[in-house]
Amino acid sequence: MPERIATIASRSGLHARPAALFAEAAGDVGVEVTIAMQGDPEDDALDASSILSLMTLGAAKGDVVVLRAAGDGADAALDSLVKLLETDLDAE
Template structure:
């Protein structure tokens, strides 16, 4: 399973427009994608806008994005770029 640890850069955190863009990109991927707040957090469905918003991730906080399958690294790179800085 591939993963990326990302520090959220947007002033609004992973909310509103950044969350929508993140989910739109994740939905296009053929594999399951999970997101957790911080290392060791409970993973949620990265394709669900409600679950992403429910994480309440703010600017400067870390998330861990995981995916498994062919093309996972490419998708994770795209999602990491949307969310913030690795």
């Protein structure tokens, strides 16, 4: 299954507005994407389009997360989501 790692760039971490923007984007890519902290088992991965899951993940600025997806368009979807995580969304 395609996967990518990304480092959280938003100052407030994956909370509040950055979490909302990311969850919405993850819900719009057309494939199911999961997110987990790097090193956590794949079984514990959470739905990346769920803002509540993202909030409980508690990823802070500088934390490294793993995104996974399967199916048509998975690679392109993951690339676009990595770009979003590595942008400081609080600055926009």
